[in-house]
Amino acid sequence: MSRRRAHIAMVGVPAVSHVLPSLEIIRELVARGHRVTYANDPAVSDLITSTGAELVPCTSVLPVADNNWPDDPIAAMSLFLDDAVQALPQLRAAYDDDPADLYLYDIGAYAARALAEAQERPILQLSPTFVAWKDYDRDVAANLWQLPGADAYRAKFARWLAGSGASTTDVDAFSGRPARALALISRALQPHADQVDHETVTFVGPCYELGGGAEGWRRPGEAANVLLISLGSAFTRQPEFYRQCLAAFGDLPGWHVVLQIGRHTDESELGDIPANVEVHSWVPQRAILEQADAFVTHAGMGGCGEGLLAGVPMIAVPQAAEQFLNADRLVELGVARRIDTQDATADALRTALSELVSDPEVARRSARLRADALAEGGTTRAADLIERLLT
Numbered sequence: 001m002s003r004r005r006a007h008i009a010m011v012g013v014p015a016v017s018h019v020l021p022s023l024e025i026i027r028e029l030v031a032r033g034h035r036v037t038y039a040n041d042p043a044v045s046d047l048i049t050s051t052g053a054e055l056v057p058c059t060s061v062l063p064v065a066d067n068n069w070p071d072d073p074i075a076a077m078s079l080f081l082d083d084a085v086q087a088l089p090q091l092r093a094a095y096d097d098d099p100a101d102l103y104l105y106d107i108g109a110y111a112a113r114a115l116a117e118a119q120e121r122p123i124l125q126l127s128p129t130f131v132a133w134k135d136y137d138r139d140v141a142a143n144l145w146q147l148p149g150a151d152a153y154r155a156k157f158a159r160w161l162a163g164s165g166a167s168t169t170d171v172d173a174f175s176g177r178p179a180r181a182l183a184l185i186s187r188a189l190q191p192h193a194d195q196v197d198h199e200t201v202t203f204v205g206p207c208y209e210l211g212g213g214a215e216g217w218r219r220p221g222e223a224a225n226v227l228l229i230s231l232g233s234a235f236t237r238q239p240e241f242y243r244q245c246l247a248a249f250g251d252l253p254g255w256h257v258v259l260q261i262g263r264h265t266d267e268s269e270l271g272d273i274p275a276n277v278e279v280h281s282w283v284p285q286r287a288i289l290e291q292a293d294a295f296v297t298h299a300g301m302g303g304c305g306e307g308l309l310a311g312v313p314m315i316a317v318p319q320a321a322e323q324f325l326n327a328d329r330l331v332e333l334g335v336a337r338r339i340d341t342q343d344a345t346a347d348a349l350r351t352a353l354s355e356l357v358s359d360p361e362v363a364r365r366s367a368r369l370r371a372d373a374l375a376e377g378g379t380t381r382a383a384d385l386i387e388r389l390l391t
Helices: 016-031 042-049 073-095 110-119 136-144 150-164 171-176 239-249 285-289 301-310 323-332 346-357 360-375 378-388
Strands: 007-011 035-040 054-057 102-106 123-127 181-183 201-203 225-230 255-260 277-280 294-297 314-316 336-338
Touching: 007 016, 007 110, 016 035, 016 042, 016 102, 016 123, 016 301, 016 378, 035 042, 035 073, 042 054, 054 073, 073 110, 073 136, 073 150, 102 110, 110 123, 110 150, 110 171, 136 171, 150 171, 181 378, 225 239, 225 285, 239 255, 239 346, 285 301, 294 301, 294 346, 301 323, 301 360, 314 323, 314 346, 323 336, 336 346
Parallel strands: 007 035, 007 102, 035 054, 102 123, 123 181, 181 201, 225 255, 225 294, 255 277, 294 314, 314 336
Antiparallel strands: none
């Protein structure tokens, strides 16, 4: 394994759920003495520079500031293509005269692959979610390409690829089949894991700080049990759901509740806050989960991974995108109940919690999945594999 000092460039998009999963890998590469540059929108500069990486400003047109994402999947995919079209000239200006020895890139940063292929430099995708499997095109993509607007989207993508300098000109291969990838999720969460090409994809599990992660929150001494409730960073405008949670778990004997409501809901909308509940717009989620006994989650891939790594049972309340698949997968694994938002009454939530925490089989499965997630290697293994590409 090479430990020569190299220039490693990460290219990302400014959605927090896409930045956080790989952040500790970046920190570790910096700690190992590499020069790490990170191209992303200045809106997430604080997250990036805290790792010691050098921010390369690359403005984005993705609607992350107001979370105004379209419901139509083709329209959402088009936003990422438009972002790549305008990002590529910015990346060229930054890296044509200062090329990286290795490029890392997020699944949404298409321009990074075009740049690396044009420069004939090695590139590695860091995927914060599940990856394509053998029959993915038939199982998923084929349905997408039948939607209105899909033909125009694919034609636009093909035109951009043809002029981008990329050596991969097939839209499906370019956008969905990376030459090499690290999947920053537990293999247990991957659909059809037995169909994944393990020659190109390596599951390293969730990648968190090497020093532990319990800093930032302390379990109250009087709390017999701790419940964390969080819908992540994006789909948090759910005051009625939070009120149902307060009705379900407020003053529940023996339980201390941490409720994260995000920046789109005001605490004043919740009414009276029970004495056993603390409400925050943002919390150190993993630190709390390491001390928690249960987790109400939107089933984003990051939350699912953190829940498995902490070995806690989960109530999955999916909000959008792949979260519905993730919720079903957690149920299949035997560590969760799925309750859709419209069905998330106080009674349903309280019943689900009682059933989960009283079931010894759920506890056994949670412990096994935690051990499996830890064994995947996380941050250290990811950094080791990245360094191997430098040899």
